[in-house]
Amino acid sequence: MSDNILVTTLDEALRWGTGKSLWPFTFGLACCALEMMSAMGSDYDWARFGSDVFRDSPRHSDLMIVSGTVTKKMAPRVRRLYDQMAFPKFVISMGACASAGGPYVRGYSVVDGVDQVVPVDVYIYGCPPRPESLIKALKLLQDRIADGKVKH
Amino acid sequence: MNLFFFLMSILYGILKFLHIDFVPFTSHGYPIGLWIAYLIVAVVEVILVFILAMLVVVILIYVFRKYMADVQNRIGPNRLGPWGSLQLIADVFKLIQKQDIIPTAADKTAYRVAPYLVFTPVVIGFMIIPFGNVSLLNLMVINFNYTILFLVATMIISPVGEIIGGLSSHNKYGMLGALRAAAQDMSYEVPMLISLISVIILAGSFNAQDIVIAQRHIPFVVPEFLGFIIFFLAVLGKQVFPPFDLPESASELVSGYSTEYSGMRYGIFYMGGFAGTALASLVIATIYFGGWEGPIFPGTIWLIIKAGVFMLIFLLIQVSVFRVRVDQFLDMGWKYLLPLSIVNLFISVGFALFAGGVF
């Protein structure tokens, strides 16, 4: 009985750790990357949520923010980068382009939705979403991971 | 009295309390019981120092993130715990769960060995640092002759781990990072050691404890200012710190030698860097700023204050300088630091021979 409680507590603690420490991957694609940088900048400062350690290598990072249009030429590379990240890993699809193709949805060389390439945990709509939107999404994702609703 | 005997007496007390007498455990005249007690105490001591090192690292990373946020007009981590102080705990919990990826093409043995080579020497370095000698419980763990040489040796080994790590991970950036680490190692070790010789000349001893005591009246930074600057720059270069963070420069080689490392292995690299910084500032405080010497407060506090100032200076430098290019870096090591360190050597010989008994 007490063993179970211990296991549950440990499990919860680990989930808490995963959730509250999401190191983003330096991965900017297009317009939304600038708003991502704004969210990182002094005015919005998402370091408050423990995401200030921007990691340049996928091996070190937990959170891939697909910030911008994913073209067909880029999609296999995105998949590759996602595969090279270490579990547990999460994906935020930022903006209309990454979520559904956005203004380029009728184009010939744009993937309409990055969820065809990698599994997405959070979609943010808008073109581009405001930084506060991204920060709110990050916070919601953190809470959901800590609650065990998002698993990897 | 040092940590070892402190722990020994605690163990002795515990055994007394349990009515166990360990001395009679003998075999053919050898006091095996005593040896076992020594062993237990040694293990506990190493674990304590390890925890101390980890604690220093955690505090340093936290301060670093907060301070960096401060100079950039931000807040920094503030959600977990008071002022975000639990953020690092969450990071460690996260790192423990991260997947451990070893690339197929990597040399697996060497890949696994590298993190150990980075972190182990730093912990040993923490065991040798003289933390004080007058307080009731001073933390000076080990004292013997030639401690200063071992201290410097611990600072010298970690680049070897970095080179092996970059070399074994079969990654082009890792390879270039390892090359740069080797170049750094080669260019900055010599000036560092020569300025250390100057200190040894002034103190007349290889013992870190004696070096501190020799600075009772005047810290060595006064006669050895040039040497201090050289040692400081060399330490910056050895510790992969801006402006000399060439081996893991983010904007050039993605993460340099640690590019392929993930999870806790990368965590060890990451923490090893900060632990090395802490050790380096402790060493600088010890050999140039009089270590634990100081009025009123106990020695340990003085050492922590002095080293803390240096850690803050390191952090400040990290956020406020550009990265140098590799050829400029080597030029600086060979064309400026090396001749200057030899000039400094002669100056200190002059002090030692002709300045009488001041030092």
Place this chain on the structure above:
Amino acid sequence: MIRSHLRKRRGIEMQDKIVEVNFGPQHPSTHGVLRVKVKLDGEVIVDAQPVIGYLHRNAEKLSEMGYYPKAQIYVDRLDYAAALNMELGFVLSAEKLMDIQVPDRALWIRMMMVELNRIASHFIWLGTHGLDMGMLSPFFYCFREREKIFRILDEITGSRLLYNYFAIGGVYSDVTPKSLEMIKTWLSDFDKNLTEIENIFKKSYIYVARTKGTGKLSLDDTISYGVTGPMLRAAGKKWDLRKNKPYLHYDQINFDVPSQQAGDVYARMLVRIEEMHQSARIVAQVLDKLPAGDFYNKKYSKPMLVRIKATGESYIPTESPKGEFGIYLVGDGSAIPYRFRIRSPSFANLSAAPAMLIGYKIADMTATLSSMDPVFGEVDR
């Protein structure tokens, strides 16, 4: 062919033992999705080949599929760091094609907005340039300053990054007295703040030593590659379309065109920073001269915008933060553009990259690439 010529000129020999490294498409210093195939001899670059197209979003094709006003949203997303400059190039071209008159006030507003956006774009460049050179802090200071501009732009246009603010025939909304007040307060300490940030760069010995003589491009090469904008001015030619072929009301305003002779990374930094000061000067003058009146040509009610038909062709060059930008429009008498070609400065600038990279070191590569300030929405379109 050109690259082997470059190698010969700089005395570099291709060895058989060469390692080929990809920098990008995901790399912290390629500013997006540039991929540079680099061949390395130790640390020295013996061959560099930029590979683009990872952000090809078919802006031209999609613009040829809808009415004229619809094309504006694709134009917005070309150089997303300076969207208003892009819009300006489009609306000027489209107005010329359709023979639409624009009220005076709208022209002055456009001028002010474009200069504000130019400063914001250069701030992004300066911050990421600092990041590429290995220093973290300027990035945050630049974004702090940029955020102040964004609050003004947000107040006027209603968006932060991609505005859709310039309309064919004027602008979509008038500037409010509140926003003018905001601009005045911003102007009062802009120069001081910028000087503080630029001194971090200019005074740093390491920065100067790393950038002087790095990424050199001679004036002849610059012209041959079709390079325009700050890179051209840094190479020694005082060429600015705002002075040489004034559009809007730039001929009624006093400003200097900065230029340098060296043509290296450091010269580009100086030119861009001086441009920011000059832009602030222009904004201050526009504030004084802003006339009253309409901000939109009332002859064209908004629903009619959909149905405007046009023939002929037009190309109005404008000076965007990256260089000469313009849109070549060909109409066939319908309400849909027949040919919509974007002359993007970054595309031409980036094609000169091998000439600036071969023979230098990896560290110089990041400095040079960021000094070109490529924005990939514009390069790949």
Place this chain on the structure above:
Amino acid sequence: MSDADRTPGPLQGIGGIIKGIWTIFLEGFKPKVTRQVPEEKLEYPARTTGRVYLNTETCIGCTLCEQICPNGTIRMVDFHFVKKPETDKKYPNKREIYPSVDVSTCIHCNLCEEICPTGAITLEADVEEIHFVRKNTRYTPEQLGKKEVELWGEERQ
């Protein structure tokens, strides 16, 4: 000599580096500019663009928004809606078609608001456009009148 031609000497260089470090050290004492979103609610200007909202009362089904929408996000759908008598007289929607919007591809370009003859379509700042599952992105005219929080609550599908 201009600024570009002068190369600082070593001493000047060291002075410059120390001065730079000092500048950044002083920055640490400046006030912090961070706005603590999402707890701190930001004020948005009147013209702020965001998600599309539709006032079904004033919509007359003129299809102009569908024509101007750049990427086919707005599509007219048949939708039965009983208007108040006074607005029905003023804004009759004879064909009973109303715009529906695919919020996932909407780019907030403001063209529909500009072209709408009756001001039925407005774009308002809504930072709640966060979803965990990509479905139901095409909002019916009825859903277009409601806030994101009202529609999905905290549990965003």
Place this chain on the structure above:
Amino acid sequence: MIIFYILSLAAIVSALLAASSKNLLHSSLWLTFLVFDVAAIFFYLENFFISAIQILVYAGAIITLLLTSVMLSRRYQDAE
């Protein structure tokens, strides 16, 4: 005394492995181990000075030299 024998044995074994390993990187790893082992023997023999010098010069300089030479040599991993 036992410790001395253990250390010596380890030194001999690692020296043999360093000499016989086909993989250059492994070979230098064993050599690194050997260097530390010899330093430990000196340490056990209470000659701290030589022990420190052993680490400083061999681990600091010679091993770095060796690893750099490994980087110089082409395709060290294929020689299985």
Place this chain on the structure above:
Amino acid sequence: MSMTPELAALALAVIIVPIILAILLGTARHFSPKSYGRYTHDSYECGEVSVGDFQSPLPIQYYFFIMAFVVFDVDFVLLLPWAGSVRALGAGIFLDVVLFIAVLLGGLFYASKKGYMRWSSV
């Protein structure tokens, strides 16, 4: 000085610290997920397939730097015993040391004059 128990503790640290680290890594391995993607174990190269040789040929200057480094490191070792007892040995020995260093520095100066210490750069 004899082999005290605390020195033994120092020696033991060389074994114990790696063991602690190994336990840490073992724990991490226990908790980490086991599923992998298709490209997980490929070498990372900015999202591209890593082709060709990963080893870079070294510039010839490296050889010089290595040699100079080893020479100076050994030089340092020879200076150490002298450094511990400068006062006792006095100025006479100091002249020898100056000569010794002068030879080394002369070599370095010669090499830099010859251009061995310059990295190829445009």
Place this chain on the structure above:
Amino acid sequence: MIPVESEASSKDGVKIIYVAKENILQFLKEKKDEGFDYLLMITGIDYKDHLEVVYHLLSSKSGERLVVKAKTDGEIDSVTSLWKGANWHERETWDLLGIKFKGHPNLKRILLAEGWVGHPLRKDYPMEKKQYVNLKEDGDDTVSFEKKEGY
């Protein structure tokens, strides 16, 4: 002197000159010697029955601009020997419009993936026919019409 087929003027007052496609290289060389040292862009227009190549020139001394056009059926001489910057412009025009430039050193696709079928800016390009891109083991792109073979 290269004969000019016809002249016109664009809406913004720039002279448009039509030249026969055989003479284009010679004509541009002449113009370059006259002082039009800048090649701003090369582009093409698909007029369904024929293609047109458009060169925008600029004289950086006088600030004068000039548009040169040549009708073609899909092949024209490359001007990379005159301007280095023409390289990428010509590659792009080949990529998106399918105009072949004879004498170009490296006429490959630049924006789209290697192996893409068709030239998208042609008016008859089938937009509804989707193509999918993937990576091969050696790092090159592959293009297919099957969805499961790419993204």
